[in-house]
Amino acid sequence: MKGLYIVLFLFPSLECSTTRCRRSIKPLGMTLLYESLCPDSQEFLTSFWPVFRYYHNCINLTLVPYGKARFLATLRLANMKGLYIVLFLFPSLECSTTRCRRSIKPLGMTVLYESLCPDSQEFLTSFWPVFRYYHNCINLTLVPYGKARPARGGHVCQHGRPECWGNRMQNCALHSNLNQLKQMQFIACQMKDLQLVKKRNFKCAKSLNIIKSVRQCMKSNGQGNKLQADASRITSQYQFNEIPAIIYNGVLNEDLQEASRNNLRQTLCEIMVKTKHLLPDDCYTY
Structure with a gap:
């Protein structure tokens, strides 16, 4: 698997406590797998900051600074409840040495x-x-x-x-x-x-x-x-x-x-x- 990985776990109800998300019960689960020296991780995370500031009460965010170092094989998606979506960015955004x-x-x-x-x-x-x-x-x-x-x-x-x-x-x-x-x-x-x-x-x-x-x-x-x-x-x-x-x-x-x-x-x-x-x-x- 190549590139920056963004894993979103969308639970059946998408709720949080502020008026911006007042109809929700549970926040949106969002996990970002990134690398500390990957330019594409840098670009995404710096642009994500103002968005997260606005919606942070609606999101349960997990940041994982590990990237391609054999981490995804241990991610137990089967144990996560609810609907989940995994987005794999295209190879043009990859930070791999395998090229x-x-x-x-x-x-x-x-x-x-x-x-x-x-x-x-x-x-x-x-x-x-x-x-x-x-x-x-x-x-x-x-x-x-x-x-x-x-x-x-x-x-x-x-x-x-x-x-x-x-x-x-x-x-x-x-x-x-x-x-x-x-x-x-x-x-x-x-x-x-x-x-x-x-x-x-x-x-x-x-x-x-x-x-x-x-x-x-x-x-x-x-x-x-x-x-x-x-x-x-x-x-x-x-x-x-x-x-x-x-x-x-x-x-x-x-x-x-x-x-x-x-x-x-x-x-x-x-x-x-x-x-x-x-x-x-x-x-x-x-």
Whole structure:
């Protein structure tokens, strides 16, 4: 069974004590089976909160933070009285590692980008939902530097000094304690609104509880300048004409670059079929 599971037990009478549910005797039984690091669980539960606040007196809620860890086999639905409905969300909302079970080593993917580049913005924001789906198949490296170049006292960036600040800040965040999924979540948050960089806004770092480490990294005695030097070195290994540059398994292929920018999901899926991370049919179950 795949995905986030919502189990609703609808008893014969759906009653609770407030005037909103005054005709009921027993509250609605509702059980949510979720995972603490599943983005789909996060999306559902945060949207469920205002609904539950309104109807909480009508609902007997049970939250089970366990998910796919062999829990459902022990759920004794036969012992529950009354009518019950079990909703299984579609596989596109799954948080399973089985999607790439055929792979031995994840596909290496490097994205060279700039924090104030509109093309980088377009690519990375569209990449976020694709990466959420395939993240267990990919070893992702994000490098915020692009067409910048080293200069005396620092770096010169294509979109000016604000971009140099943004590149350094995002590099600090990427080298905090975030896993790859959270790294991409942070970058998607940042790139959604380029004004965040222009206004030196730390909203995305704050939302992921890394603002303290990011600020420390960006101080004059922090690691920010070294990380930018490392980003410059990584970027200089590749010959590219456009940013973002998308590199698979250490090779920059112009045809794959163009295909990735035009239809990333399909291109990425076809690559992973060739590398035997996926079977051909997997490209049609997204």
